[in-house]
Amino acid sequence: xxxxxxxxxxxxxxxxxxxxxxxxxxxxxxxxxxxxxxxxxxxxxxxxxxxxxxxxxxxxxxxxxxxxxxxxxxxxxxxxxxxxxxxxxxxxxxxxxxxxxxxxxxxxxxxxxxxxxxxxxxxxxxxxxxxxxxxxxxxxxxxxxxxxxxxxxxxxxxxxxxxxxxxxxxxxxxxxxxxxxxxxxxxxxxxxxxxxxxxxxxxxxxxxxxxxxxxxxxxxxxxxxxxxxxxxxxxxxxxxxxxxxxxxxxxxxxxxxx
Ligand SMILES: C[S@@+](CC[C@H](N)C(=O)[O-])C[C@H]1O[C@@H](n2cnc3c(N)ncnc32)[C@H](O)[C@@H]1O
Numbered sequence: 001x002x003x004x005x006x007x008x009x010x011x012x013x014x015x016x017x018x019x020x021x022x023x024x025x026x027x028x029x030x031x032x033x034x035x036x037x038x039x040x041x042x043x044x045x046x047x048x049x050x051x052x053x054x055x056x057x058x059x060x061x062x063x064x065x066x067x068x069x070x071x072x073x074x075x076x077x078x079x080x081x082x083x084x085x086x087x088x089x090x091x092x093x094x095x096x097x098x099x100x101x102x103x104x105x106x107x108x109x110x111x112x113x114x115x116x117x118x119x120x121x122x123x124x125x126x127x128x129x130x131x132x133x134x135x136x137x138x139x140x141x142x143x144x145x146x147x148x149x150x151x152x153x154x155x156x157x158x159x160x161x162x163x164x165x166x167x168x169x170x171x172x173x174x175x176x177x178x179x180x181x182x183x184x185x186x187x188x189x190x191x192x193x194x195x196x197x198x199x200x201x202x203x204x205x206x207x208x209x210x211x212x213x214x215x216x217x218x219x220x221x222x223x224x225x226x227x228x229x230x231x232x233x234x235x236x237x238x239x240x241x242x243x244x245x246x247x248x249x250x251x252x253x254x255x256x257x258x
Contacts, residue, residue: 003122003178004156004169013119014079016165017058019206021081024059027204030115030194030245036142037065039192040114043140043249046070050109053132055098055125056116060086074108076101099124103132114142118159118168126182133252139184141248142192145170147229154226158218161211162201175248184250191246195231198239 020027030036040062046052050070054063057075059082066073067089075090076098077083083093096102098113099121111129129139146155148171156169176187198219202212219232219239226232231242 003171003174004152005122005167011164013165016163016206017079018081020204021059021079021085023203023205024082025061025085026200028194028201029196030144030243031061033194036192036194036245037062039190039247040112040140040142041065043188043190043247044110044112044138046110051107052110052112053101053103053108054090055111055113055129056119057086057090057093058082058116060089062112062114064089070110074103099128101128101132105131106134106137108132108137109134110138110140112140115144117141117143118163118166118170120167122168122178126178130182130184130252135252135254137252139179139248139250139252141175141250142245143170143175145172145174145244145246147244148172151226151229154218154222155230158215161215161218162207164211170246172244172246175246176250179248179250183253185253186249186251188249189246190248191244193242194245196241196243198241199237 025031046066046069048069048071051072052066052070054075057063057077060075063073063075063086073091075083075086075093076096078095078097080095083095087093094102111133117125133139146152152171159166159169176189179187202215233240
């Protein structure tokens with residue numbers, strides 16, 4: 001796997017998201033962007049008789065798009081501060097690590113995971129998502145990535161400062177490669193660009209002043225390539241960054257011959 005990982009994150013995701021939970025829903029444009037949420041919804045294509053699992057459900061920003069449209073909507077997460085907001089939008093919330101899902105094999109029609117794999121042990125969570133999906137079930141992922149080799153180093157540095165709980169850093173091609181390894185098929189991948197105000201996410205409640213200074217510095221000192229690729233704009237008080245997200249849909253093979 002090409003994915004860049006760090007062995008030990010500086011803080012645990014539980015502590016990070018506990019601090020951030022209150023402001024989470026307005027901490028980035030992508031969190032509440034209706035165009036992005038509808039794209040995910042279309043990719044999932046859930047039906048009224050289906051069982052859906054939202055992995056790293058957070059405050060339920062994705063789940064709420066499916067409320068009342070599926071037969072059963074489960075959310076899994078490790079952070080109480082986040083999931084207490086998701087309770088209204090799900091049928092059942094389970095506090096559990098996604099690396100060890102407390103479900104039997106082959107029960108979900110859909111697993112969806114937005115912006116949570118970067119905090120997880122990938123081999124374990126991929127194997128678990130595969131295990132709990134029914135044969136023919138769909139997996140839909142949506143995550144921030146670098147654009148490619150030209151911006152990777154600076155993107156990963158900023159991502160690390162932005163969220164010290166992050167374990168994994170992605171390039172767009174990483175997801176199809178990873179999912180093929182876990183015997184998913186019919187992979188489809190789409191890019192989505194989200195224009196983000198640095199001030200908006202830098203003040204989400206869990207970035208210390210030291211790191212906020214380092215982030216602004218990283219943008220100011222970034223290479224011409226990075227600034228061009230990310231369409232970086234400096235205003236008197238803010239910095240704007242066009243970040244890349246990758247959406248992937250994959251199917252759990254029905255049989256080994258698929
Ligand atoms: C950036 S938030 C994304 C929330 C939601 N999916 C969304 O799109 O708004 C990441 C979530 O993943 C959860 N998380 C991190 N590591 C996890 C793990 N190993 N197992 C389950 N949830 C985890 C965090 O607690 C947090 O709520």
